[in-house]
Amino acid sequence: MKVGIDIEKIERFNKYVKDEEYLKRIFTKEELLYSMSKKNIAQHLAVRFAAKEAAWKALSSKNKKLIITDISVKNNKDGKPQIYIKNKKCNKIDISLSHADKYVAAVAIAF
Ligand SMILES: CC(C)(COP(=O)(O)OP(=O)(O)OC[C@H]1O[C@@H](n2cnc3c(N)ncnc32)[C@H](O)[C@@H]1OP(=O)(O)O)[C@@H](O)C(=O)NCCC(=O)NCCS
Numbered sequence: 001m002k003v004g005i006d007i008e009k010i011e012r013f014n015k016y017v018k019d020e021e022y023l024k025r026i027f028t029k030e031e032l033l034y035s036m037s038k039k040n041i042a043q044h045l046a047v048r049f050a051a052k053e054a055a056w057k058a059l060s061s062k063n064k065k066l067i068i069t070d071i072s073v074k075n076n077k078d079g080k081p082q083i084y085i086k087n088k089k090c091n092k093i094d095i096s097l098s099h100a101d102k103y104v105a106a107v108a109i110a111f
Pocket of ligand 1 (some may be wrong): 047077079080081096097098100
């Protein structure tokens with residue numbers, strides 16, 4: 001079992017909200033649609049970025065060729081986030097996300 005964690009400042013993502021080039025480089029269409037549908041767009045972008053980093057940390061020792069943009073997040077019908085690798089659901093990793101004031105955090109466990 002491997003663990004990965006990441007914390008991000010939401011502020012950093014405020015400037016990216018209108019930077020289409022950056023957004024498309026880092027996030028999938030689904031991640032952008034989900035985040036844009038929320039009141040605090042930067043918060044949801046930031047936590048998705050944290051999720052990618054945490055998942056990468058948990059998976060990197062198993063998959064050296066993995067890059068951050070191979071990893072994406074989709075929420076299940078009940079809201080629980082799920083990691084996808086190259087658009088395929090990854091059942092070998094569990095992730096948990098949280099937002100609080102100026103920060104977001106993500107923890108990933110790969111098993
Ligand atoms: C889902 C819930 C736990 C989220 O908690 P919160 O404190 O409001 O919000 P947080 O910032 O910590 O977490 C938000 C993230 O939780 C995740 N989440 C949402 N629903 C989830 C679920 N069913 N299971 C796991 N994670 C979930 C999402 O990733 C969300 O972020 P996103 O929208 O950017 O993807 C909460 O809204 C809820 O429904 N609670 C009901 C359960 C309850 O009674 N809790 C109290 C028990 S002590």
